[in-house]
Amino acid sequence: MMDGPDVGWYLIVAAILFGIGALGVMLRRSPLIVLLSLEIMLNAANLTLIAFARQQGDLDGQIFALAVMAVAAAEVAIGLGLIVAMARRRMLLDVDQASALRG
């Protein structure tokens, strides 16, 4: 027996959070904000994994969430590296402008 809300309520929060993050990724043009919105989406997925881990009473979901966290940290490191490299080259910080993969 679980105190408080059923696991489904957590999943709904995660779904709304994922929607907000997706909106941010699609609407905003600053790479910094896009990166932050991506983090929101990853965390929504994490919340889902942990909610199901609790539902099933199985730790595998939590292990998966930890792996997602590590990947998110790696993604931020690379993403920020790219943004700094863009700024150094005097490029406009706009994801719509950075459409060609050449230095």
Place this chain on the structure above:
Amino acid sequence: MGNVLVWITWFLAAAACLGTGVAVVSMTNPFYSALSLIGNLASLAVLFLLLSAEFLAAAQVLVYAGAVMVMFLFVVAYLGGRADAPWAGGPPLLRAAAVVAAVALLVEIVVVLGLAWGDDLTDPAEVSDSFGSPAEIGEAFLTDHLLAFEITSIVLLVAAIGGVVLGTTREKEEEVA
């Protein structure tokens, strides 16, 4: 009584989570955006605690809200005024399409949840008090999921090297900058 308290905690954490999420997406100053994300991560950690994921809640605060976001704030500070992110344009049709796509995603998930609600999403499994404790997570990581553990370390190493490579200036660029 405990039940009501859990509901209140859940509601506050969920509201904070969604509110700060909207703030992250809508702020024009990335510094405030990043600060809102710290709030978002903290309230998510509360939800993790309610789902008896103690170790993950601690890791969330330490790794994410601590280390990752500090790195982020440093980069925003380094960029200074150039980091500003006004709500500039894009074709209106594209923006409308983005909103439609996000809402469609949300509706899809909620409908699926509604369908599964009756049988799969109530009556969670019985778990012991040590479920999600560092000891249990560590044991699972180092026995059943050893390969995932090792691959994670390699991913982080590659990302660290990649970050250094991307951040290194070459002589030619120094002159421009």
